[in-house]
Amino acid sequence: MADESADDAGAGMDLVAEARRNWIESGLGEVDAMVSATSLARAHQIVLGRINQALTPLSLTFSRYEALALLSFTRNGSMAMARMGERLQVHPTSVTSTIDRLERDELVERTPHPDDRRATLATLTKAGRAKHVEATKALEAIRWGMGEMDDARLQELNADLANVRGSAGDNVSGSLRTASRGQT
């Protein structure tokens, strides 16, 4: 009986190469783009799976970790929720549900915005700040799910991913510069 767990399932066959072969044999176009999209989905599944596995013992997910990280880099540990959506590049309803959960876990508090009564601030609690530090250490320890790729390979990957992001209108000027020169 074959192992059906997601990580081991494909060990016997290069599934992306197999998709490529099927594509070429069927005379379908845009084979490199198809392979990129498929590989990107698989790589994301692997890396996010590892990250979430490292965060589960801390009762966090990557989305909630990202929200904590964003707040922890502000001056007062505080940001308007609408602005958080822009910075995390997610829909406002996702921010709401992420903050709901973080508030329930007492890692974040909602407060009215002092200068704009229509807006709500999310503010890191002391426990939220400590949780962010703890989770960052846990992610560092697994090298953010990137396996054994060395820094040179990671920088290459980052430059390529910056191209994908740039193709969607993301500002990637800083990423392309740092990716080609290494750390600044």
Added chain:
Amino acid sequence: MADESADDAGAGMDLVAEARRNWIESGLGEVDAMVSATSLARAHQIVLGRINQALTPLSLTFSRYEALALLSFTRNGSMAMARMGERLQVHPTSVTSTIDRLERDELVERTPHPDDRRATLATLTKAGRAKHVEATKALEAIRWGMGEMDDARLQELNADLANVRGSAGDNVSGSLRTASRGQT
């Protein structure tokens, strides 16, 4: 008021470069790995968003498309559901819910496996086969969400993503070979 849609939100600032700066200023480690994981998540969000946008008018998602594609490349348009989970690298419960929906839309039928009464086959219907062809054309037309990246850049990206996949134990021998030599 800033635009909060996921695709345009970051246009004013390179958010990944900003994360990199915060990391370095805070003296945190594994900055390239952090950037890779963050960029991978964002690139995946962009590409999957475009793909799902192209598939929505056809009442499909990428997961359901992948299941149709997998079946369409078999000899009889048919595969055991457990085997589909292995090939799609997803959990058996995901295969079940994907096939449930495809069956409801009359694109796939469940039948008992002729040689193994514990197993269930998913089989493409005629409508399912036509839907696969139609959806493949729709994805070709948007170059699988890869924007304006040319084939050389896509092949570079594919080699880098094969490294990520390989780090999780995926067999990537075919991908590394074809990525470095272009199409075979």
